Amino acid sequence: MHIRLDDLTGSDIIQLLREHLQGVAQHSPPESVHALDLDGLRRPEITFWSVWPDGELMGCGALKELDRRHGEIKSMRTSAAHLRKGVAARLIQHILEEAERRGYERVSLETGSMEGFAPARRLYARFGFVTCGPFADYAEDPNSTFMTHAIRATMPT
Template sequence: MEIKKDDLTSTKIKQLLEDHLQSMTLHSPPESIHALDLDGLRQPEVTFWSVWEDEELLGCGAIKELAPDHGEVKSMKTSSVHIRKGVGRLMLDYIIAEARNRGYKRLSLETGSMEAFLPARLMYEKAGFHYCEPFADYVPDPNSMFMTLKL
């Protein structure tokens, strides 16, 4: 598996991100969906990576700089045919390492509170993230859970 910084132009990436947004609408009400679309991922404060095996897209992830010492995990998604193969954890470990390299003191994330998000929450817990109060511009929401990792 190889992780590459991605410019968000390939059709494979666009399809994976469309799938990501679609899955959010299946499990979360519109006001509780915080996933970024292509334009949101192209903002200068966001760095986006994709995970590949040869020509096959396995997954993706991004980091958004909230402050010089605080980043947010965004757009973590594994292709449905590659779930439970370690793609998500590989991407998360890469993002954590990048956050450390940038000198962040904290890395945070928002994820859903519904059962469908339990595997992701367990992965974040195993990586050392702890539940926390809303951060940045987030507000309390029964459909969202907030987690943070001190670096």
């Protein structure tokens, strides 16, 4: 798997992000959808990566800088053709390594609380993410699960 910085202009990544937004909307009421669109992901505080083996997009994810010590994972998505191949796990590991390189003390995320998001919550928990309260500009929401990870914690191999 090759993880590379992505400028969000390729048709494959645009299509995968459309699928991501549709998938989130399928499981969440509109007021609880916190996924970013293309313009939101192109903001300077966000670094976006895509995963490719041999010219085929496998997945994507982003790291948003909330402040000098705190980052947020955004837009984690694995292509349907590549589910259960370790794509998301490799990308989370990459994002956590980048967060440590930047000197962040923690990385947080928001995901859905509904059953459709249970696999994502289990994956994040495997990497040491624990449930927390709302952070940054989020508010308490019964449709959201907030999780955080101390950077110095051990990551699975």
